[in-house]
Amino acid sequence: MRNRVQHSQRHAPGPDLAEAGEAAVRPEGSGGVQSVDRAVTILEILSQRGEAGVSEVAAEIGVHKSTAFRLLGALEARGLAEQAEDRGKYRLGFGVVRLAAGVAARLDLVQQSRPVCRRLAEEIGETVNIAVARSHYAINLDQVRGQAAVTAYNWVGQPTPLHATSSGKVLLAHLDERRRERLIAAAGLERFTPATVTDAAVLRRQLDEALRRGYAVTAEEYEIGLNAIAAPIRSHEGEVVAAVSASGPAYRFSEERMRELAPVLVAGAADISHRLGHAG
Known part of the structure; x- marks a missing residue:
């Protein structure tokens, strides 16, 4: 087993740009990156x-006024x-707020879940992960x-496969069938250990089981010697937006032990969901 105690998880476009703006920001070699x-x-x-x-913008970034105008036009189109109508100057648009909302939502999830995870x-x-x-x-x-979990590997920011991790299976299970099948087809069912599920029919049965019992488990499917269990976290609208998992070495965190702790983890997931505004 690699020396890791993981959580059970591993790995709208805006309107069309105006013609001038599109030329300014389309990456084409080093010039595109510079733009x-x-x-x-x-x-x-x-x-x-x-x-x-x-x-002002042209002077600040060291370009001709026409280039600055094209760049500002591209940003405005997005x-x-x-x-500002009365002064002719530019300011940040509300599209920035839209982009920032995605980060704010993740920060809120972490802030609301941290006390429960502890x-x-x-x-x-x-080890407990979101x-x-x-x-x-x-x-x-x-x-x-x-x-x-003294030697737990830090999985924060790491992508983990949906089909081989308990959190991934929880997230897959709560997608609509069409999107779920599309993701399974796009990602493929790569084998990581002898226990990794690589048969789509078997995976579908496991996802259905996760829906019925309210949690998913993996036993050495992503890392040899690593077991994990995960439960869904819901938003205020009832949509599953995340998963909370607990993982540990198979010799200590056995399948029997995970079943015993399932009610604890499911209750924790419900607590986080409540903190996010879910009334269920």
């Missing part, structure tokens, strides 16, 4: 100053910048180590 870097710098300038004119880690004694689905992976957002 993207300049556009980001402009956003930082507007954030710091509140407002700035084309001449809603990331807007022009309690679970203390009660269970193993994960969300991104593309065809589960991404770990937070981790708390239990007393027994």
Whole structure:
């Protein structure tokens, strides 16, 4: 077994750009990357100053006024910048708020779940993680180590496969069937250990079982010697937005032990859901 005690998880576009703006930000070799870097710098300038004119922006980033105008036009087309009608200067647009909302939601999830994760880690004694689905992976957002998990590997920020981890299976199980099948097909069912499920029919049965009992388990499917159990976390709208898991070495965190602790983890997931506004 690799020396890791993991959580059970491993790995709208805006409106079309105006013609001039599209040319300014489309990455094409090093020039495209430079344009993207300049556009980001402009956003930082507007954030710091509140407002700035084309001449100010051009001087700040060291480009001709026409280039600054095209970049600002591209940002404006995306809603990331807007022009103050009375002064002709530019400021940040509300599109920035839309982008920031995605980060704020994740931060809120971590903040609301952290006290519960600490309690679970203390009660269970193993590593507790929070994960969300991104593309065809589960991404770990937070981790708390239990007393027994002295050498736990830090999985925060790491992508983990949906089909081979307990959190991934929970997240897959609560997708609508069409999206679930699309993700399974796109990701493939890569084998990580002899216990990894690589048969789609078997995986579907496991996902159905996870829905029925309210949690999913994995036994050495992603890491040899590593077992894990996960339960769903719901938003205020009732949608499953994340999973909380507990994981530990198979010799200590056996399948029997996981079944015993399932009610504890499910209750913890419900507590986090309640903190996020879920009334169920």
